[in-house]
Amino acid sequence: MKNLTLRHLSKTYFDPYAGAHVTAVQDVSLEVKQGEFVSIVGRSGCGKTTLLNMIAGFIPVTGGEILLDGRAIDGPGPDRGVVFQSFALFPWKTVLQNVAFGPRMRGLPDAECERIAREYLALVGLAEVAGRYPAELSGGMQQRVGVVRALANDPDVLLMDEPFASVDAQTRMTLQEELTRIWLERRPTIVFVTHDVEEAVFLANRVVVLSKGRVLKELDVPLARPRTWDRLIENTQFKALSAEVLQRVRAE
Amino acid sequence: MRLILIAWSRYVRSPALRSFAPFIPLILLWAIVAESGMFPRAFFPGPAEVVNSFGSLVYKGILPEYLEDSVVRLALGAAAGLALGIPLGVLVGLSSRAHAMLWPVLLFFQAIGDIAWLPILLIWFGFGLTTVTFVIVYTVLFPVVLNTVLGVRSVPIVMHRAAQSLGASRLRIVWEVVLPGALPNIITGVRNGLGYGWRALIAAEMIVGTSGIGFLMFDARRAGSVVEILLGMIVLGLLWYVVDDWALVPIERATVQRWGLVTR
Numbered sequence: 001m002k003n004l005t006l007r008h009l010s011k012t013y014f015d016p017y018a019g020a021h022v023t024a025v026q027d028v029s030l031e032v033k034q035g036e037f038v039s040i041v042g043r044s045g046c047g048k049t050t051l052l053n054m055i056a057g058f059i060p061v062t063g064g065e066i067l068l069d070g071r072a073i074d075g076p077g078p079d080r081g082v083v084f085q086s087f088a089l090f091p092w093k094t095v096l097q098n099v100a101f102g103p104r105m106r107g108l109p110d111a112e113c114e115r116i117a118r119e120y121l122a123l124v125g126l127a128e129v130a131g132r133y134p135a136e137l138s139g140g141m142q143q144r145v146g147v148v149r150a151l152a153n154d155p156d157v158l159l160m161d162e163p164f165a166s167v168d169a170q171t172r173m174t175l176q177e178e179l180t181r182i183w184l185e186r187r188p189t190i191v192f193v194t195h196d197v198e199e200a201v202f203l204a205n206r207v208v209v210l211s212k213g214r215v216l217k218e219l220d221v222p223l224a225r226p227r228t229w230d231r232l233i234e235n236t237q238f239k240a241l242s243a244e245v246l247q248r249v250r251a252e
Numbered sequence: 253m254r255l256i257l258i259a260w261s262r263y264v265r266s267p268a269l270r271s272f273a274p275f276i277p278l279i280l281l282w283a284i285v286a287e288s289g290m291f292p293r294a295f296f297p298g299p300a301e302v303v304n305s306f307g308s309l310v311y312k313g314i315l316p317e318y319l320e321d322s323v324v325r326l327a328l329g330a331a332a333g334l335a336l337g338i339p340l341g342v343l344v345g346l347s348s349r350a351h352a353m354l355w356p357v358l359l360f361f362q363a364i365g366d367i368a369w370l371p372i373l374l375i376w377f378g379f380g381l382t383t384v385t386f387v388i389v390y391t392v393l394f395p396v397v398l399n400t401v402l403g404v405r406s407v408p409i410v411m412h413r414a415a416q417s418l419g420a421s422r423l424r425i426v427w428e429v430v431l432p433g434a435l436p437n438i439i440t441g442v443r444n445g446l447g448y449g450w451r452a453l454i455a456a457e458m459i460v461g462t463s464g465i466g467f468l469m470f471d472a473r474r475a476g477s478v479v480e481i482l483l484g485m486i487v488l489g490l491l492w493y494v495v496d497d498w499a500l501v502p503i504e505r506a507t508v509q510r511w512g513l514v515t516r
Contacts, residue, residue, distance in 0.1 A: 058416075078419030084413075089414075090428070092511045101428075135511060
């Protein structure tokens with residue numbers, strides 16, 4: 001089982017403007033099992049993005065450890081796919097080349113890379129735009145590419161940093177439904193960071209509320225799948241869970 | 253006045269004429285002043301004389317030969333300048349250690365203009381091709397390096413992170429992320445570098461040269477041939493236009509504009 005384990009993780013850094021050390025993440029321990037979908041939710045500044053960046057290996061930890069499949073992580077690597085809020089697609093590569101990038105870096109033959117990329121593009125209905133450049137796509141389409149680019153590399157865990165925060169509300173709902181569908185089909189392990197309480201509950205098996213760098217609460221989400229907004233928007237269990245999470249997020 | 257402007261805009265719409273049209277009033281004015289006899293003809297020849305001189309210099313083979321000399325010198329110098337400048341710019345842009353070591357030196361030497369090197373180059377290398385080449389490479393190098401550094405540093409950190417978490421090695425990131433991301437600035441650097449290089453070349457040819465457009469113009473001065481000086485000036489302008497419009501603009505259109513990195 002390729003589980004992701006955070007043990008007493010903390011991060012302090014020096015803020016040159018405040019002239020003092022700031023604690024962004026404090027003693028966070030968390031276990032994400034293979035195939036699990038975990039949302040980390042909290043208001044801005046609660047340390048959730050810092051936490052994700054540490055798991056991705058983009059920034060060093062100052063305390064504790066991160067284990068993936070029992071091994072300590074060391075810097076960024078293809079075992080942890082990342083989907084960014086700003087999409088971070090390569091503008092100089094076509095949609096197909098973007099999605100084929102990971103497999104190509106693994107040294108797979110060109111034909112195999114293209115086959116994988118086309119398969120994943122079809123998964124999100126983007127087979128038609130394979131030859132276009134990212135700038136020619138809408139925000140929603142760009143982030144679909146962002147998601148399948150990370151998935152196409154077959155990572156052990158998919159890290160998503162507020163990936164739907166910069167698309168319009170309707171597109172966001174569609175993307176959320178698509179993501180739950182993909183998760184059902186392929187069962188990737190996902191750590192999803194968001195400030196949107198309903199998004200966190202809608203997507204995940206488990207919601208972790210982060211506040212001031214600490215885990216405030218962990219809640220299981222036993223809602224049935226497949227989940228769609230049509231079904232859940234008036235669902236009392238969904239509403240009760242969302243209300244509970246919201247209460248925790250708002251509590252200081 | 254309005255009518256003239258309307259007629260003008262209609263006339264300019266033809267794509268073949270679009271580039272040439274803005275020059276027609278200038279040429280007309282030039283012809284009128286020359287014809288008016290305001291200045292002695294030998295000091296201020298008209299367009300017709302320049303065209304005649306163009307014909308005869310082409311016929312004698314002097315103009316094509318000198319033009320080729322200048323263009324080849326520029327091309328070689330520019331190629332060397334790019335081959336040195338882009339890797340150096342990437343290094344300085346990516347490594348903070350290289351930046352700390354080299355940036356002050358780059359700024360220092362950038363300030364010593366190309367022509368300011370001529371006195372010492374003439375002592376070291378004499379009146380020859382080495383001196384001319386040195387000046388061009390030197391002139392092309394700095395705009396390319398400085399703009400490449402700027403471009404490399406303007407590639408957002410998420411691009412690096414995205415490539416890293418997709419398993420790209422440092423070298424692959426340089427090749428597949430840093431260089432294309434820096435391309436808008438690199439093209440600006442190349443454009444500035446070639447522009448400065450072209451000017452420096454003409455200046456160097458005037459002082460050092462035994463051939464080339466700069467030499468042609470300076471040689472014409474000795475012979476008192478204003479016609480040939482004017483012809484040289486026109487060739488300089490035309491050639492730059494051709495380089496920009498036929499080489500640089502198509503490259504930009506096919507890359508950075510297509511990618512949405514710069515908007516038109």
